[in-house]
Amino acid sequence: MDNILGLTLAELSALLERKELSSRELIAFYIDRIERFDGKLLAYLYKDAESALKRAEQIDDRRAKGEKLPRSAGLPCALKDLIVTSDMPTTCASKMLEGFISPFDATAAKNMREAGYISLGKLNMDQYAMGSSGESSYFQKTVNPWDYSRVPGGSSSGSASAVAARLTPVAISSDTGGSIRQPAGFCGVTGLKPTYGRVSRFGVVSYASSLDQLGPITNSVEDAAFVMDVLGLNDPMDSTSAPSKTDFYANLQRAGDSLKGVRLGLPEGHLSDLAPGLKAAVENALKDCEKLGAEIVNVDFPLAAKGLPVYQMIANAEAASNLAKYDGVKYGHRANIAELEEMYSITRREGFGPEVKKRIILGTYILLEGQYEEYYRRAMRIRRLIRKDYDAAFKKCDLIVGPVSAGVAFRFGDKTISAMEMYLNDLFTVLLNLNGSCGITVPCGFGEDNLPVGLQFQGDMFAEDALLRAAHIYQQSTDWHKRIPALLENGVER
Amino acid sequence: MNSYEAVIGLEVHVQLNTAAKIFCSCSAEFGAEANSHVCPVCMGFPGTLPVLNGAAVDKAVQVGLALGCEIQKFSIFDRKSYFYPDLPKAYQITQMFYPICLGGSLNIDTKSGSRRINLTRIHMEEDAGKLIHGEGESAAYSYVDFNRASVPLVEIVSEPDIRSAEEARLYLQKLRTILRYINVSDCNMEEGSLRCDANISIRPVGEAELGTKVEIKNMNSFRNVQHAIEYEIARQTEILSEGGHIRQQTRLWDNDRGITLAMRSKENAHDYRYFPDPDLFPLKLTDEKIERLKKTIPELPDSRKARFMQEYSLSAQDADLLVSEKDYADFYEDALKIYSSPKNIANWIMSELLRVVNQKGLSIFNAGVAPADIAQLVKLIESGAISGKQGKEVFAEAVETGKTPEAIVSEKGLSQLSDKGELYGIVQKVVKANPSEAERFKSGEEKLLGFFVGLVIKESRGKANPKLVNEILKETLK
Structure with a gap:
């Protein structure tokens, strides 16, 4: 059974189809790992072993009867806890939504289920996806499987940690300013942020509507493509949803093994100010790409320094508006107070954590009459200019390449890291969300303290095929993605 | 004493009679059991997103076309934020910066002739839910009915061209007639499918500058609108005549007492924190679509x-x-x-x-x-x-x-006997039976004609055509 961990989703699917492995065995295998290791990792907020096993048995029965099943029928998955589900609570790792059960399923959850994926549970995150370390979760702090004293990154802390520890082969996560790519880098796994509109946002609890995008965290680019065929369906319930695309995996099969003719753009200054060990890993990865035939060219983002403030303006403004609905009237936490205004105020004081409150206050200020022109409108104008920079860059190169963070995973509560430095960790990721196009992190080695380092590729709008192809060819030339951290079970490394 | 003139602008909200709500597929029908036309989207549940109902756009464009507006080929939906239990998302989706229609006008027929009232703009938005305050034992509670939440509205904003309460009423009636003509709303003020707020200021006659305006809300019939505006003009006139000044504020019409009451003043005005709704792309209209809708205007x-x-x-x-x-x-x-x-x-x-x-x-x-x-x-x-x-x-x-x-x-055998031959026979018979009266008539006693007509009609059992009977009698008794 242990060689299951080395298999891709497609290989597992083939085993299931040939009935050499039952879905029940596969699901039980992962449930066993969760039971053994999640007590320390704290990646899952909610698990339902019983339902998962029952669904696995149903799929096995149908397969036994000779029913034609989708290729992903019987495979396990897990969902970041901001994807609403009617069979499990959705909390956004907040007190505000503690125990909340949605009356409907998110389109992504529905598509996964209809394709036969079996959800093992819901994964921890920074509260309302606000944070880069996972530490703002109201419930628990997920640890980095490579070093339990380190953060897994955020906001998809549980997703990246669970995939790295092989407590699920795939986690559906979200990326608003790097929330898939940065934790994937910290945990040494593969994280894809598709183009805005590629995956339906219906049923994804909104943080910043114009930036939020769902995508998979997996153990390989190949697995990411495999899952994208299910996630990439058009959704009439989301006005910003793109036309359906279901040939990610098929196109990747024709990838070949050469990066010849691929121009990789390295943004000016992206290799300075990096932690030395991380820098070395990234530089080696760039050399590997060149050996595979890629050409490294310089690209310039003159407005890069503006990216973070612009991101904060837009994200906080949208967040303040999106989170206004949590007023205690219809669902979620409600303070037991009779007077209306006071009920609103105490409900929100009790229900939201400090990071969420800070962003709501900033966002509210930015949208006030008088401030709106000064901050929000100006941020939107600069965002359009940043998009022009991307357009210009993609005339000089096919993909952009570089680090996904300035350093490796940091220690919990590291007081030497200021709030501003925490935000600086977003620097390499937020520009892509402002542009709206796709990006992926793949593991590219180990840096300081033997912690994983991620390499980020960024593609143009809806250019997932080219992005996945390059990342895949690079990944196939390495074995970083096959390294599995030693996990603690009853204090013993396994 | 100075004489004053009123300067009035109206903001009219009209519910569009689409089958579905503006951003979800719930029924927009009025009068259903409370909270029976709701779904996660119009209830503002986590993760829900708005999808614009094209039928509501068509109707809004029809309103603009019927009122002579410039239809905007590019408009944007914005969020208007405030906390209230009837507003599920804590923001209303509306059009603040780029509305779907600009300009336009309508004519009213006043006693002194036809007057043209210009429009500023028309924008689309979603309605809020409805608060129902408990009575009796449940007086301590308020209830929310979300059936109305997200029913499509257009807000029609007039220029301050209206000069009297009477004109305001005529404007509303004309607007109602036109909107009913194009079948976009039943415009029933009692049921709330047409609602009106009035901005009123007064100024000395001949003065070009506008006075301080007061907004009046809560007028739920055409008559109330007229009464409330009459009251407000009188109130402001009295204040200015006594040397006082008008405070800029919002006032509510109290129909039972027939007065307006201060609700909130400008110092306490909301900051609605408008910004474009990132969940909706800008609304783009093609010339073809506008032309097609033009053809539907009767x-x-x-x-x-x-x-x-x-x-x-x-x-x-x-x-x-x-x-x-x-x-x-x-x-x-x-x-x-x-x-x-x-x-x-x-x-x-x-x-x-x-x-x-x-x-x-x-x-x-x-x-x-x-x-x-x-x-x-x-x-x-x-x-x-x-x-x-x-x-x-x-x-x-x-x-x-x-x-x-x-x-x-x-x-019923009602058709009249108009056959001249048959009538002639009856007349002959009646005249023969009353020879002395016939003689008296012939010698000038013309009032007896009625006597003969009555007899002929009686003889015909009521069917004889009275006009023909008259003619034949006069001829016979010549």
């Missing part, structure tokens, strides 16, 4: 009235009444197509049919008589087949039974 009341006066020689008053509802005018012209007697058919519709329509609260096409029936009835009367008095009986019977006038006339 002849509107102003031009129809003018045509009725010219084509059918109706008085302004009659034409006004007939064009006040599109159905009335359509019914009228349907009847004319069958029998062209514009004056008489107009009279029958206005005096008889509309009485029934108003009594029974029915639409004119469902009142029991079809346009063809009215046409037939008028034809029967004009041809002398039945008398006007009989016509009324036939009409009443037709309304009651749904039978055609011809069927009723023949069933």
Whole structure:
């Protein structure tokens, strides 16, 4: 059974189809790992072993009867806890939504289920996806499987940690300013942020509507493509949803093994100010790409320094508006107070954590009459200019390449890291969300303290095929993605 | 003492009569059981997103076209934020910066002639839910009905061109007529499908600068609008006359007490933190679509009235009444197509049919008589087949039974005896039976004509055509 961990989703699917492995065995295998290791990792907020096993048995029965099943029928998955589900609570790792059960399923959850994926549970995150370390979760702090004293990154802390520890082969996560790519880098796994509109946002609890995008965290680019065929369906319930695309995996099969003719753009200054060990890993990865035939060219983002403030303006403004609905009237936490205004105020004081409150206050200020022109409108104008920079860059190169963070995973509560430095960790990721196009992190080695380092590729709008192809060819030339951290079970490394 | 003039602008919210709500597929129908037309989207549940209902866009464009607006090919939906239990998302999706229509106007007929009231803009938005405050034992509670949440609205904003409470009422009535013509709303103020807020200021006559404006809310009938504005003009006039100054504020009309009461002043005004809704792309309209919608706009009341006066020689008053509802005018012209007697058919519709329509609260096409029936009835009367008095009986019977006038006339044997030969025979018989009266008539006692007419009609069991009987008697007794 242990060689299951080395298999891709497609290989597992083939085993299931040939009935050499039952879905029940596969699901039980992962449930066993969760039971053994999640007590320390704290990646899952909610698990339902019983339902998962029952669904696995149903799929096995149908397969036994000779029913034609989708290729992903019987495979396990897990969902970041901001994807609403009617069979499990959705909390956004907040007190505000503690125990909340949605009356409907998110389109992504529905598509996964209809394709036969079996959800093992819901994964921890920074509260309302606000944070880069996972530490703002109201419930628990997920640890980095490579070093339990380190953060897994955020906001998809549980997703990246669970995939790295092989407590699920795939986690559906979200990326608003790097929330898939940065934790994937910290945990040494593969994280894809598709183009805005590629995956339906219906049923994804909104943080910043114009930036939020769902995508998979997996153990390989190949697995990411495999899952994208299910996630990439058009959704009439989301006005910003793109036309359906279901040939990610098929196109990747024709990838070949050469990066010849691929121009990789390295943004000016992206290799300075990096932690030395991380820098070395990234530089080696760039050399590997060149050996595979890629050409490294310089690209310039003159407005890069503006990216973070612009991101904060837009994200906080949208967040303040999106989170206004949590007023205690219809669902979620409600303070037991009779007077209306006071009920609103105490409900929100009790229900939201400090990071969420800070962003709501900033966002509210930015949208006030008088401030709106000064901050929000100006941020939107600069965002359009940043998009022009991307357009210009993609005339000089096919993909952009570089680090996904300035350093490796940091220690919990590291007081030497200021709030501003925490935000600086977003620097390499937020520009892509402002542009709206796709990006992926793949593991590219180990840096300081033997912690994983991620390499980020960024593609143009809806250019997932080219992005996945390059990342895949690079990944196939390495074995970083096959390294599995030693996990603690009853204090013993396994 | 100075004399003052009022400067009034109206903001009118109109619910569009689409089948579904503006951003979800729930029914937008009025009057259903509380919270039966709701879904996660219009309840603002986590993860939900708005999807614009194209039918609401079409209707908003039709409103703009009927009111002569410039339809904007590019408009944007914005979020207007405030906390209130009837607002599920804590923001209302509206159009603040780039509305779907700009400009436009409508004409009102005042005592001193026609006046044009200009419009500033029309924008689309979603309605809020409805708060219902508990009574009796549950007086401590308020309840929310989300059926109305996300019903599509247009807000029609006028320029401050209105000068009196009377004009305000005329403006609203005209607006209602036009919107009902294009079938975008039933514009029922009592049910809230048309709601009106008024901005009122006054200034000395001749003064160009505007005075401080006061906004009046909570007027739920055309009459209330007029009363509230009259009250507010008087209130402001009194304050200024006494040397006071007007505070910029929002006031509520208290219908029971017939006064306006201060609600909030400008210092406490909301900051709505408008910004473009990132969940919706800008709304783009093509020329083709606007052209297609233009073709759906029927002849509107102003031009129809003018045509009725010219084509059918109706008085302004009659034409006004007939064009006040599109159905009335359509019914009228349907009847004319069958029998062209514009004056008489107009009279029958206005005096008889509309009485029934108003009594029974029915639409004119469902009142029991079809346009063809009215046409037939008028034809029967004009041809002398039945008398006007009989016509009324036939009409009443037709309304009651749904039978055609011809069927009723023949069933009841009502048709008049107009055969001259037969009438001549009856007249001869009656004259022979009353020789002395005949002599007296011949020698000049003309009032006896009535006596003979009565006898002839009696002899014919009421069927004789009185006009013909008169003629034959006069001839016979010459």
